[in-house]
Amino acid sequence: MDWLESFWLTYSTLVLSVGTNILLALSVYLTLACGLLTVANAAFMGIGAYTAGLLTVHAGMPFLFSLFFGSLLPALVALLIGRPTLRLSGVYLAMATLAFGEVVRILILNAEGITGGALGLNGIPQLTRWFDVALAVGLTLYVLLRLARSRIGRTMRAICQDETATELMGLNVRAYKLFVFVLGGALAGLAGALNAHFTYFISPNEYGFERAVEILAMGVLGGTGSPWGAVIGGVLITLLPELLRGLGHYRPLINGVVLIVIILYSPRGIWDLLHPARGSAGAPATH
């Protein structure tokens, strides 16, 4: 038990980061599985983090309330921009969501009066416990796995395969896409809210392009065949720098090399390596 205590003292932040990164990877998994490349989740994470952080610090709200609103607000924003944005596809969707993300970041940066701008928001109390994160991850995984097996899941797979045919069958494709997008936004917001409460301090630049790229890398690397792929991706991306710590100066270099090697070796992600998809069930026909 002593060992566990000292392990936790040193590595608690790392473990919690693994958890929130898994949540982020899961938030893109939903849309990524269909080749819907939405890069907005970093911005949703930021909205969630700031909402929850501001509520706790300035309004003195209890933790669970902050978490709730931290997930709700990004979901609402996703609802708002989802409708027009999801009409786009492929790389255009990616760029639109990227642009949206940058606009959000700049707005947070300039809304100094509320968010503190570049000076960031500090003094966020350490309220996230390991079971908060574990619960969030566990619940999300459970819901997503059930979803995959449900009618909604089958509809999503149908949309992936052939959007036009699915629409012709009378199913409201737009509504399903929106649902998935909004759910992703809520998850990313939750991850942001949890993260804010174990890192004391947040600033707008953490939720920009670099973060968006990192989330994407987690999703693609882990594999989009199943939510477990997101878990793998989240764990890998978070732990890799730590595992490479001994390499000192070469750490970022090796990090990049590992990324390339994994993608080259298994372009569909690591999950595909373990559970090869029969046929191209996940590959959209039109890209």
Add this chain to the structure above:
Amino acid sequence: MFPQQFVNAISLGGVYALFALGFTLVFGVLNVVNLAHGAVFMLGAYAALQAALYFQAPLWAAILVAVACSACVGWLLDKLIFAPLRARHAPHLAPMVATIGLAIVLTSAVEGFFGAENLRFPVEILPADTLSLAGVRVTWLELRIVFLAFLLMGVLLWGLKKTRVGWALRGVAESPKAAALLGVNVEALFRVTSVVASLLGGVAGVLIALYTNAVFPHMGQPMLHKGIAVVILGGMGDIRGALLGGFFLGFAEVFSVAYIGSTMRDAVAFGLLFIVLLLRPEGLFGQAAQRRA
């Protein structure tokens, strides 16, 4: 103030357009979002810088060194990363993630070798003359950049319209399968495209490094953001669009600083991008895709 800002906008537009040319080429033909383009851009600048510092090379030689280096990287990029992924019918996001990895590798390698600080070209290499016409000031270098952007665009367009390689490229961009059926060596063309695009990126790197007096490992990042915006605004894969998009963005940024407020400079760029995408996804100047093969 207006005349000077107008000139500022044209110079900035030229800078953006130059960067976007290579970027849009890779997307148009290879259908890949090359997130390593910023790193190649940066490599071109460093290559030229080393040539100038250690071999006292004059500017034209330094640029040739940059061209050689970035062309090599472009070749390796296709041979080692894009081609294998094509062969395995990888999902279209896989090459993009690989280019993310490549960008990290190149950036940290350069940072390890040369340090993270800003470096600059030796003063002698840079013609420092400033022209002053009617109260407006512009340097020869800026004029050269704008000129070069137009020149390169002209060359590329001519190449695509009038040469056989150009026709083949357009065929491949439209439909690789059809082109292959028609006997076009698609793989070779992909390789050529990657080389040309990287070479353009490298040249852009040198010129922009001279313009801004700053060479540093992460210099590709902000350019990449803007480059993405330019290419979308102008229409992905459209050469003219890259130029027009570049100037459009340059003007939008400069005038938003001049008349709205400098804090909103980037918000305007990306906000515009967002709106354009919602209203006209093919870009302001692109053609609507007839069918997506």
Add this chain to the structure above:
Amino acid sequence: MTAVAVAAQFLSAFVMAAEIKFGVAEALTGNASQYGLPIRKGFELAAGEINAAGGINGAKLALVVEDEQGRKEEAINVFKKLIFQDKVLMLFGPTLSNSAQASDPVAQAAKVVVFGTSNTADGITSIGNYVFRNSVTEADILPVTLKIAAQKTGFKKVAVLYGNDDIFTKSGYDNFAKALQALKIPVATTETFAKGDVDFKPQLTKIKASHPDAIVLSALVAEGAPIMVQARQLGIALPFIGGNGMNSPRVFELAKGRADNLWVGSPWSVENPAPENKRFITAYQKTYGALPDQFAAQAYDAMYIVTQALKKIKLTGKLEADRKALRDALPSTQWTGATGPFKFRQVAGRGGKPAGYDAVQTAIVMLTKNNKYVIQK
């Protein structure tokens, strides 16, 4: 008899050959490494000198160096590793103010002294009484710089240009704005830029059109140098007044030929002829083959400050007690090093309670002329 004496000495030396472990968490890779690496050099130079002179009460200093990459999550992880795994006596770092906001609370909660040498933003020392820094805040230096520059150049109104997305330049701006207001200097226009921007001509053109007598600039050299060059290219011959981000000899390389007429205030100047400073500069040049900068100088002094405090206490070998003893001995420490006479001043934290310790030093105001910093009296 002598044999016993020798044996006794040998034994006692053996017992006293304990090591004092300091943690050093700085950005050694990534963009912030341009500051982190000189900081490390400053620490290592000082530690080397101290060990060569016999260490502290016979014990040698050992530095445990970790790379926090200039990222806040990494800073937290590294702090925890140094505190709980390596069990260091105290920590130096991190490099960026952003990281400090996230990682210093960890040290405070673990009751380990954390000593920043490059964090100047607000909200850091107010975290708690285990947080120390010797990097003088802009709030203390800028008013002095402005006053002297105003005296010497007689400027009546200024334009302000600052980076609004970086905590260092934004914090600098806030202090500039306060100082300008206090000195009743009107501001013609305020413009911003973002980190990584390379084109500043739109902002500079707008500034030129507002006809100021000087430009107040809150930037790091990476943006500051191109700003000066582009300003001169646009025909703006006005003086620049910079925060201590502009106090770096690199401005002469980067803005070659156009770096003159820049006012900067800082506790450290490469031109300061004080003997402690000259000794430091010579030693640094000999060891590393280059001139030091402000970051190296402050790190160097910080190491000496901590060891001064160490000399006053007796280490028992019990980590918790020793860490607390060091913390208690530090606030009253005074030292004259490369950055001049130094002492601490306690600041208030949240809710007005006494918290951490800021630096008290006098600023040296300099003007660049002919590619040198010329000290102004």
